[in-house]
Amino acid sequence: MHPMLNIAVRAARSAGEIINRSAENVGRLQINYKSKNDYATEVDRMAEQEIIRIIKAAFPEHAILAEESGEHEGNDYVWIIDPLDGTTNFLHGFPQFAVSIALKLKDRLEIGVIYDPLRDELFTAERGGGAMMNSRKIRVTAQANMTGALLGTGFPFKNLQHIDAYLGMFKALSIDTAGIRRAGAAALDLAYVAAGRLDGFWEIGLQPWDMAAGVLLIKEAGGVATDFTFGDTYLDSGNLIAGNPKMHQLIYKAIEPHVTDNLKKKTR
Structure with a gap:
């Protein structure tokens, strides 16, 4: 080691x-x-x-x-x-x-x-x-479509200015998936994506300590992690999309219409 x-x-x-x-x-x-x-x-x-x-x-x-x-x-x-x-x-x-x-x-x-x-x-x-x-x-899943996918998320409960945008994302993603889980510990959610227990994850307004370790786990398990603009500023913006490569793209496509200008900037 x-x-x-x-x-x-x-x-x-x-x-x-x-x-x-x-x-x-x-x-x-x-x-x-x-x-x-x-x-x-x-x-x-x-x-x-x-x-x-x-x-x-x-x-x-x-x-x-x-x-x-x-x-x-x-x-x-x-x-x-x-x-x-x-x-x-x-x-x-x-x-x-x-x-x-x-x-x-x-x-x-x-x-x-x-x-x-x-x-x-x-x-x-x-x-x-x-x-x-x-x-x-461990490896991320091979899930290639929303049908049957299990996603993780976290509600923006500390900063409700983005609640409408978040609810739009939630609705868009919940239509076709097998389910969305909100367990209240982002670090574990990300570890579960890396281990194949969740197919993907998204959240608004995370802190660096919530996601730094989990992002590396996902990348080393064959997954992808970006911010809401498909960039790598998630540690600064606090906004994160993660999953296997295909699920990451599908989550991004589903939430992109709900990403406001404010969410393209730092949200914390």
Whole structure:
């Protein structure tokens, strides 16, 4: 295993242990309101601190972009961390949340790890090395049309200015598919696309830590990820379409009439 991937895996598993231990005492946790429908708990902070501790011990010169503590200056290597993607799910005992860690060198994603501590499912990818789940190679599906396709998404609940555009997209995609799932943890949704559990995914207004690791997983599993203009600015715009190559094109074609001028710009 690549040394940096090994560190990311160690950090993700260690954070997962903190999350699992805390899951039995959710009612006692201190909850902070960050913004509309956006919460953080002491578990988010403890898990993030543990991830940063492990990374900094191995690579003290690397920079960090973390959901709770923000930017930590360093060199051209940037670790992008979501210590608990799906905090609202976690607080409600809804079993869909994960740790997400990615490493970017300048503008190129190098390492991606998503860890589901409840199911002990570890998704890993390194640039040029393929994607794995618990040491088994994974690939995106071969689904070639909307009929029978299963898609993932997330509602733009933090920023309702795009709700009409989103509902237009949802309607356009729901007509022919087998179903659309909204489980509330984008990192896991993207890991599921890479593993062939979902055929495609789209969402408005994601943060870099929500999707960096998942995007690399999908690309290394043979899939495609772009923004709403078929470009690669998703980490900046927050808008993402992902899936196997054919499903990606079909999702893009279906939602394109509903992509407003504002959605072609940064939406966060």
